[in-house]
Amino acid sequence: MFNKRTGWIVLLLCCIALLIFLWGRTKMQGVPILAYHEVVADGEMYSIDPKQFEAQLNYLKQEGYHSVSLHDVFEAREGRGTLPDKPIVLTFDDGYEDNYTQALPLMEKYGFSGTVFIISSKPGEEEYLSWDEIRTMQDRHTEIGSHTVSHLALDEVPRAEKQQEIVDSKRVIEEKIGRPVEFLAYPFGAYDKDCFEFLRNAGYRGACAGVPGYNLPDDKNPYRLKRVNIPRPHFGLMEFKLRILKSLLFSPFT
Template sequence: MQSIPVLIYHHVLPEGENTAVAESLFIEQMRFLAKNGWHTLSADEFLAFKKGALEIPRKSVLLTFDDGWLDNYLYAYPILQQFGHKATVFLVTEWVEKASKCSPVHKIGWKTHKEAVQLAQTKPNESVLHLSQIQEMQDSGLVSFESHTHRHISLHQQSIDLRRELEESQYFFVSRLGKPSRHLCYPFGHYKPEDSLIAKRCGFEICYTVKNGANLADGHLAEIKRFTVKNKRISWFAYKLFIFNRSYLATLVEKVRKQ
């Protein structure tokens, strides 16, 4: 049975690190997809597949980027254009709102995820996507944008008002990008079973986790499985795609991880 690998990226940078793929390696990964017949999906195509409403090529994959970092525009986007690949970026909408109060920045002066997060709190325009950059990427037809909540706070915190968090994020999408988001990515992968019901009432049809496993055309939309792309050799990348494109292997990985 067909399973769709859903890949997690955060950063694409000149030099790789724990949560960043080196620019040269990202080129190699995107070239691998192109040369080996992989079809990159939009978020809505993936949703239609999950509902059983869309037949897609056997070798299909969903590329996702978490948080909405500036390097997604500066480094990843030109490479996506080069190969014609689609991707989805999950935005922390409060960060984008704050970053967009300043002029867009077209270079980065940081090297690590930790530095980027620190700047997101103090000088977000130096590490987070600007609205004009988001609109340019969206207009290309290659990159779609969805919600990573408004403030990127762990849903394990008892004090968080998830409904308000999601409503504020939806307001951004409607007022700034012209349509609501239907896809929600949980911050840090933290969530409770009832959170998908709250998300649905706020207009989100499908929720993404950081759990490994199979993504089948089964209509189950509450816990989309993803795996993090590491700054490792292309053979590792190819191996992961092989595993998570096969339901029996992907399910086996999920069972082993639970033990």
């Protein structure tokens, strides 16, 4: 006979089983999108030392990860392609020049490629990629996306300005690189519902938010892609592994 205590235990076991199922499914089918910024020694909190970056790439290689572009992820989602085992997307925000001088050679060494989100008003300024470097990166298998025109928090600007940041950056970058810009990363991970409408109308296929977690094939909103933020680690490679694990564990709740 069930008494109250047995009932609670059964409920708890069911919850644990459900979580294990959800985590298992996320691990099997989910795609983590890592978010980097600068790759430079002695930088700020959101930069990473090239040596630490290389250690992370080496770990991902050892673990059997394969880097894919967001384009690849969406093609697979829409039934026009398949993803390799353990797919992962390596993204870089802001378009710093060290993405070309430091990150690209390291990624090529380990057989990886990345996605760089460009602030369309910045190329050519000190520390930022030039348009020539951006085109060269594209020729060397880097996917180019938008990080808006001027890096404002989109949830804090008027509608017209928000639309301009989303639409104009796409147009300017496309003119410079000669290919469609399909994805955007929100500055500061900040967005609101208006952004979804403007992105869809402008022809973006997806957008990266600051929400942690893996991305599943049946996630409903392509303009709220989850990312795993990778700031400068204080505890070496262990911290990197824990960030990926934490993102996996939190996926069912984000």
